[in-house]
Amino acid sequence: MNNDIASVRVSLADRSYDIQIGAGLLEKAADFVAERGGAQHVVVVTDTNVDELYGDPLADLFVEAGVESHVLVVEAGEPSKSPDVAADLWQTMLDEGCDRQTVILAVGGGVVGDIAGFVAATFARGLRFFQMPTTLLAQVDSSVGGKTGVNLEGAKNMVGAFWQPEGVLIDTDVLKTLPEREYSAGLAEVVKYGVILDADFFEFLEQKADAVVARDAQVLREIIQRSCRLKADVVEADEREQSGQRAKLNYGHTFGHALEAATGYSELLHGEAVAIGMVCASRLAESMGRIESSVTRRQVELLERFGLPVAVPDGIELGELSALMWRDKKVRDGEVHFVLPTRLGEVETVTSPGDDAVLAAMAG
Incomplete structure (x- = not known):
């Protein structure tokens, strides 16, 4: 294998797949699919931000390889993760003659990956699909692990399916065109x-922060590979969130999802909401005597170095955030569950620590 291409294997029995990471890989997308069962018909699902940059050119590559291709474009942004958009995609695919042999390519960020994956999981009772993420957040997180879904009003990802991709192709060159805010997210x-x-990875990020901010290609490939390997380890241990291992990945998300819902999924990017949520969760753990203050401080400093918000925005009523948490998927047996650090590199799930403590953690 090319030394400039990193690879991560997600081992899930007959659902196992490869993640390939490197520069210029989208140009080899047709080969990547051909090596994994091929396709006679592909549907590229992308969004209005990505279509001209990567969606249409990718479809053209498949046409050149003799593969019939269609491009379906959704509006960029979280509101596209809706049942109505899914229904529009189903109907369009039906009109375009898609069948059980059609292969879906998700080309875009996390929203595109989630909605395209959900459509792949449900159309004709399940189609093969590939993730080709074009944002850093999707490359290190949402494209790996098989979670797909759409939002209901006030409840993120409430309707969805576990549907593993056939492969994930990560082109680090696409990050050159990613807006600063999206990159930070x-x-x-x-x-x-x-x-x-x-914890060693956290320290690596602290040490390489300048190179990370500068989008150094070698450092990017390394942090994407390491992030994908860490997530793959968790997914392999708990693919469908049954043992509790996968819950670790929700660190910062109980607060973060509430923030997204409170702002109508439009003011905060997902990564920004998670950054604030991580700080809130760390403060909560600190107030409970679970960690030293230095653990919170180091997170705040690194997140700020990466240009991320670390406090609940002004104008958001904390009581509303608390109420929204009760509508989250992580509510079980009538209690809200929080993932809290016990030290850097280790977290555990804590049940309903008390409304006052939660409100104080959000207040800062």
């Missing part, structure tokens, strides 16, 4: 892996 999930699973 992706780094929130990278920092999360260090906090929940790998």
Whole structure:
């Protein structure tokens, strides 16, 4: 294999697949699919931000390889993760003659990956699909692990399916065109892996922060590979969130999802909400005597270095955030569950620590 291409294997019995990471890999997308069962008909699902940059050119590559191709474009942004958009995609695919042999390519960020994966999981009772993420957040997180879904009003990802891709192709060159805010948002999930699973990785990010911010190609390939390997380890241990291992990945998300819902899924990017949520969760753990203050401080400093928000925005009523948490998927047996650090590199799930403590953690 090319030394400039990193590979991560997600081992899930007959659902196992490869993640390939390197520069210029989208140009080899047709070969990547051909090596994994091939396709006679592909549907590229992308969004209005990505279509001209990567969606249409990718479809053209498949046409050149003799594969019939269609491009379906959704509006960029979280509101596209809706049942109505899914229904539009189902109907369009039916009109275009898609059948059980059609292969779906998700080309875009996390929203595109989630909605395209959900459509793949449900159309004709399940189609093969590939993830080709074009944002850092999708590359290190949402494209790996098989979670797909759409949002209901006030409840993120409430309707969905576990549907593993046939492969994930990560082209680091696409990050050159990623807006600064989107790039920073992706780094929130990278920092999360260090906090929940790998203290050495967290320290690596601290040491290489300047290179990360500068989008150094070698450092990017390394942090994407490490993030994907860490997530793959968790997914392999708990693919469908049955043993509790996969819950670790929700660090910062109980607060973060409430923030997204409170702002109508439009003011905060997912990574920004998670960054704030991680700080709130760490403060909560600190107030309960579970960690030293230095654990919170190091997270705040690194997140700020990466250009991320670390406090609940002004104008959001904390009581509303608390109420929204009760509508989250992580509510079980009538209690809200929080993933809290016990030290850098280790977290555990804590049940309903008390409304006052939660409100104080959000207040800062």
